Amino acid sequence: MPEAHRKLERSTIGFVLAIVVVASIGGLVEIAPLFTIDETVEEVEDMRVYTPLELAGRNIYIREGCYACHSQMIRTLRDEVERYGPYSLAVESQYDHPMLWGSKRTGPDLARVGGKYSDEWHVAHLVDPRAVVPESKMPAYAWLQRNTLKTDDLPDHLMAMLRVGVPYRDAMIENAARDAFAQAYPDSDMAEGVAERYGEDTNIRAFDGDPGRLTEMDALVAYLQIVGQLTDAAHEKRTGEQVVRAEETE
Amino acid sequence: MAIGERDPITGRHTTGHEWNGIEELDNRVPRAVIFFLIVTTLFSIVYWVLMPAWPLGVTYTKGLLGIDQRATVEKAVQEAAARRAAWTDEIARLDFAEITKRPELMRIVRESGSTLFGDNCAACHGTDAKGNPGFPSLADDAWLWGGDPETVAETLRIGINSTHPETRFAQMPAFGRDGILDRTAISSIVSFIRNNAQGIDDLGPLDSKGVKEGAQLFAENCAACHGEDGRGDPAMGAPDLMDDSWLIGSDRASLIGTVSQGRQGHMPHWEDRLTETDRKILAIYVTEIAGGRAGAAR
Numbered sequence: 001m002p003e004a005h006r007k008l009e010r011s012t013i014g015f016v017l018a019i020v021v022v023a024s025i026g027g028l029v030e031i032a033p034l035f036t037i038d039e040t041v042e043e044v045e046d047m048r049v050y051t052p053l054e055l056a057g058r059n060i061y062i063r064e065g066c067y068a069c070h071s072q073m074i075r076t077l078r079d080e081v082e083r084y085g086p087y088s089l090a091v092e093s094q095y096d097h098p099m100l101w102g103s104k105r106t107g108p109d110l111a112r113v114g115g116k117y118s119d120e121w122h123v124a125h126l127v128d129p130r131a132v133v134p135e136s137k138m139p140a141y142a143w144l145q146r147n148t149l150k151t152d153d154l155p156d157h158l159m160a161m162l163r164v165g166v167p168y169r170d171a172m173i174e175n176a177a178r179d180a181f182a183q184a185y186p187d188s189d190m191a192e193g194v195a196e197r198y199g200e201d202t203n204i205r206a207f208d209g210d211p212g213r214l215t216e217m218d219a220l221v222a223y224l225q226i227v228g229q230l231t232d233a234a235h236e237k238r239t240g241e242q243v244v245r246a247e248e249t250e
Numbered sequence: 251m252a253i254g255e256r257d258p259i260t261g262r263h264t265t266g267h268e269w270n271g272i273e274e275l276d277n278r279v280p281r282a283v284i285f286f287l288i289v290t291t292l293f294s295i296v297y298w299v300l301m302p303a304w305p306l307g308v309t310y311t312k313g314l315l316g317i318d319q320r321a322t323v324e325k326a327v328q329e330a331a332a333r334r335a336a337w338t339d340e341i342a343r344l345d346f347a348e349i350t351k352r353p354e355l356m357r358i359v360r361e362s363g364s365t366l367f368g369d370n371c372a373a374c375h376g377t378d379a380k381g382n383p384g385f386p387s388l389a390d391d392a393w394l395w396g397g398d399p400e401t402v403a404e405t406l407r408i409g410i411n412s413t414h415p416e417t418r419f420a421q422m423p424a425f426g427r428d429g430i431l432d433r434t435a436i437s438s439i440v441s442f443i444r445n446n447a448q449g450i451d452d453l454g455p456l457d458s459k460g461v462k463e464g465a466q467l468f469a470e471n472c473a474a475c476h477g478e479d480g481r482g483d484p485a486m487g488a489p490d491l492m493d494d495s496w497l498i499g500s501d502r503a504s505l506i507g508t509v510s511q512g513r514q515g516h517m518p519h520w521e522d523r524l525t526e527t528d529r530k531i532l533a534i535y536v537t538e539i540a541g542g543r544a545g546a547a548r
Contacts, residue, residue, distance in 0.1 A: 033305030076319040078326040083369055085523065087323060115413065116523065118516035120384055121374050132382045133373060235522070 042091040044233040049095050049166055050226065051198045052154045052176040053183040057223025059157070060216050061100070064141060071102035072111045072227060085112040086234040095166045095230070107138060114229035119207050122221045144217040145208060151177040172197050184218040185211045338527050346399040349534060356534075363535025366528055370520070371536075379539050383498055384515065388536050392495035394420075394515075396484040397540055403533035409519030410487065417519060420487035422475075426510025431471065433510075438464035439472065440505045446480065449494030456502060 009015050034040045050058060061067070072093075074084045081087055088111050093099045117125075124131055127145055129138040154176035162168045172179070175193060182190035186204045188211075195202055207221040228234070257264050263276045298304060301313040331338070337358050341349060349355050368377065374385040381387030386394060395405050395418060408414045411421070425431040431439070441457050442464025444450050469478065475488040482490035489497060497515070498504045520529055 029305075033307075033310070036308055037305060037310055038308050076323040078323055078330060081323055081327055082330070087320070112523075115518055116370075117373055118518060120516060124382070124384065125373070132376075132385070135377070 040090055041094055042089055042233060044091050044231050047091060047094060047231040047233070048199055049161075049168060049172075050230075051183055051194060051202060051222070052151075052158060052172075052180040053149075053219050053222045054226050055157055055161070055223075056149055056151070056154060056180060056216075057219035057221070058096075058100075060144070060220045061223055062098075066110075067100045067102045069104065069106035069138070070108065070110045071105050072109065073101035074109055074111045080109070084109050085228075089234050091233055092228065092231060095161070097161060097164050097166070110224070110227055112228045114225050114227040119205060119221050119225065120209065122224055123208050123217060126217065126220065141220075144220055145215055147216040149180065149214045149216050149219050151180045151214065154180055169197070180219070181214050183222060184208070184214055187211065341530055342527050346403075346530075346534060349530075350538075359531050359534050360538070363531045366524070366532050367535060370524065371532070374517075379536065381497075386497055386515075387495065389539050390495050391541055392490060392493055393484060393540075394482075394487045394489055397537060399530075399533040399537045401484075402536055403529050405517070406520045406524070406529045406532060408521065410517040411514055412517060412519040414519035414521060418487060420514070422508070422513040424510065424512030425471065426506075427512065431467070431509070434460065435463070435467050436506055436509045439467050439509055440464070440502055442468050443480070443491050443505060444500070444502065447492050447494070447500065450500050452501070454502070 008018055072088070074080050074087045076087045088101075092111075093101065121132065123145070125133065125136075125138075126141045128140050128142065129136040155173050158166075158168045158173045158176050162173070175197065178190055179194045179197065182188050183194045183202070183204050184207050185191060186206060191204050194204055203222065203225050206218075207225070208215050208217040255264055255266070256262060257273065257275055260275060265274045265276045267274050298311070299313065300315045301317060302310060303313060304311045337355060340352075340355060341359070344352070344355075349359065367379070371379075371388075375381050375388050376385075379388040381389075386392075391397070393401075395401060395410070405418060408416045408418060410418045412418075423430060426433070426436055437456070438460030441459055441461045444453060444457050445461050468476075468480065472480070472491075475486050476482055476491050477488070480491040481493075482488045489495075494500075496504075498508055498513070524532070
């Protein structure tokens with residue numbers, strides 16, 4: 001054995017290949033099989049996809065690096081469940097490419113922030129965090145309110161999501177730019193199309209307070225208001241099935 | 251020195267590398283390291299047997315201990331709820347007036363209420379509950395929808411202009427934007443309000459213009475919700491315009507903005523997020539901040 005190793009470590013290519021093989025064992029054994037295990041991603045019926053506006057907001061969330069300070073992952077620990085709400089399920093990130101679970105909390109976890117605060121609060125807070133939370137150390141993102149949202153590439157973004165398995169329909173892709181505008185313009189004729197394509201529960205509001213103009217603020221607030229709201233699975237699990245499972249194991 | 255040669259002093263093999271005449275001995279891996287590797291390997295084998303570990307296609311080995319994180323956290327939450335049951339049951343059972351008469355319950359309400367307020371309410375209403383522009387202060391006597399604990403608890407449950415089916419609903423029309431009143435009329439109404447409300451001491455030359463017309467216009471346009479005397483109506487969530495509490499601001503610009511653009515504040519509903527007991531605790535906590543008069547109607 002020491003002789004074989006002596007030989008291997010003297011061959012550059014051979015040793016690099018050996019390192020690659022050894023280093024990938026962890027991933028192959030621990031991660032890859034999860035994709036085949038039935039329980040990994042729960043099957044739920046009410047899971048819906050992000051609307052184009054929410055997807056655009058998600059892209060802004062990534063662009064501004066929000067994930068660096070905010071996680072979107074409530075762990076299975078009592079203090080987290082009692083503070084934030086039901087622990088995160090894999091299915092909730094089913095259409096997240098890439099997922100934004102994060103691993104560091106300079107600010108609070110955002111997995112259940114959707115619907116927790118009003119749109120006005122999100123806007124006021126993003127424009128100047130210390131105006132509403134004096135002890136906050138979050139940077140201000142006031143320019144989001146001024147920047148017009150780029151919508152012409154939204155069909156491409158939806159198409160890209162479709163390629164990695166998010167079930168966007170043709171009508172959704174065709175109307176992506178129009179739906180993005182309509183979701184923040186509740187009184188327009190186009191708003192009905194959003195509810196029709198994405199469900200009656202879709203938030204259709206002037207997120208930044210100005211219905212006539214589609215800004216990056218609209219997109220980011222629309223996204224923040226849907227985080228954790230794509231499915232009720234986590235809440236159902238807590239009240240129904242999970243309790244039964246807990247009893248079974250006792 | 252070439253591979254396989256021995257160092258003349260120690261008699262050990264060398265690695266064959268040489269740097270400026272300095273060579274490296276090819277020593278064995280120390281025993282302590284080998285021992286550590288053996289122990290950790292044994293530990294992992296024991297762990298595989300006891301805990302969920304190996305993937306088997308569509309399933310996995312569940313482990314002899316039957317440990318499941320989800321069941322564990324569920325149990326921990328239930329146990330904690332059981333430990334708190336002694337006082338949560340009391341709070342759930344008693345009505346607001348009875349709770350406020352029990353000092354030992356009020357001590358818990360203050361402690362638990364402070365945490366709940368910090369986690370859920372402070373973002374908008376401020377850690378000191380004094381509010382922010384657009385987000386009402388809860389630390390004063392002015393209430394949009396009523397300040398007795400029962401009403402506050404109901405507001406918490408259904409929210410204001412929220413997505414709850416029973417939500418409280420209020421919307422002030424945009425008198426300017428929607429063309430109901432012209433600029434002069436709006437200016438007159440603002441003059442009337444500023445001249446009659448309490449605690450406005452920065453009256454300027456503009457405020458003396460159109461007070462009389464403002465009174466007339468107020469009666470025609472505003473009194474339906476804010477009352478003939480302008481004291482508001484908690485049944486409709488219409489704020490009192492004669493007190494010294496201002497949601498946005500009492501300066502001319504803020505008031506003209508409000509009358510011309512309208513207002514519709516939003517408070518999320520908390521029925522899905524907080525338990526009934528938690529909302530009850532918060533209602534008492536908040537009304538106590540507002541003046542230590544929990545249990546007494548406004």
